[in-house]
Amino acid sequence: MTLAEPVVYEEVIGKSRFIAKAAPVASEEEALAFLEWASEREATHNPYAYRIGPLYRFSDDGEPSGTAGRPILHAIEAQGLDRVAVVVVRYFGGVKLGAGGLVRAYGGVAAEALRRAGKVPIVDWAEAAFLVPFAEVGAAYRALRGLSVAEEYREEGVLLRLRLPKDRLEALAQALTEATRGRVRRM
Template identity: 50%
Template sequence: MAEMLTERAFFEKEVKKSRFLAYAAPVDSEEAALAFIHEISDVEARHNCWAWRIGQQYRFHDDGEPGGTAGRPILQVIEAQDIDRVAVVVTRWFGGIKLGAGGLVRAYGGTAAECLRLAPRAPIVARVRVGFHCPFSDLALVGARLPGLGAQVETETFDATGAAYVVVVPVEGAEDLIVRLADLTAGRVAARICEDVKG
């Protein structure tokens, strides 16, 4: 099962006098990944190499290192550890000794791998959206029970007769939520699954 980081992580090591510093962060969009890369990259360093993966989307960049020696090894580590929604930047300060292509692959990949290995993670739980309309007479009861049913309110829109809700719930709890809402309200709330949500 794919995992995601629950917070940022970093790891630093020295390889033949070159300093390598890896930072990893959870991201949920390409824009978030690029913003993190821009924030973490050190303009004083020789190279800021990176990779990110969100679902089937991914990008990597060697930032001046020989092609395939930095960004791709970072991405391969992300995939090997089955981590999704993550961006990793490995910054290198050159120490005067050339590492060669194999040495660079091992240094960038190894630093990224150790950073991700130490990072706090959580499994990605598949979720779905469930929509329903709740009359005013049941709003307080339903509102109080939703958190206990594992539902997270995404939208709540009031109209003349009550409120329309869209909630997000783990896939395995969706049918139970639909049944419980109907039971709680004596059938006045008829919920339905709207669409899949990733994680």
């Protein structure tokens, strides 16, 4: 699962203002761009974490080691999320929270932001192209019912391009092969 859309959650803890900002990200480049955008230069600290498949990074941004970035990452992992970036902006309010207090504050604010966010399943998309002889185009379209297809006419037939969930690609290729009596060519 990932987030349906960006979310912001704010809480005051020990007179410090904590603002968690989270967003879905598809790549490390997107995560870094989000973190750059969401960080507030005038804040005392901007620790963050992100997870994209097996790739993860976190930073304490000047807080004692292990008190900010890792708890934020733990909040992401504890909710079973992937392709998510979170930054927690802190404006120091004059009260020292101690290591345990910082862990609870950063992790708790990040977790609450993620709990409040809408979630969506992660869908890996695939692009596919099939060359269909003119005589088999009707049969191919029946097999492709409900899918958005782009056409390109060629001398030997119609090139059909489509985008669909990756886990449905092989079943669709098989259905097209059967519908066209094996005359379709995957490009």
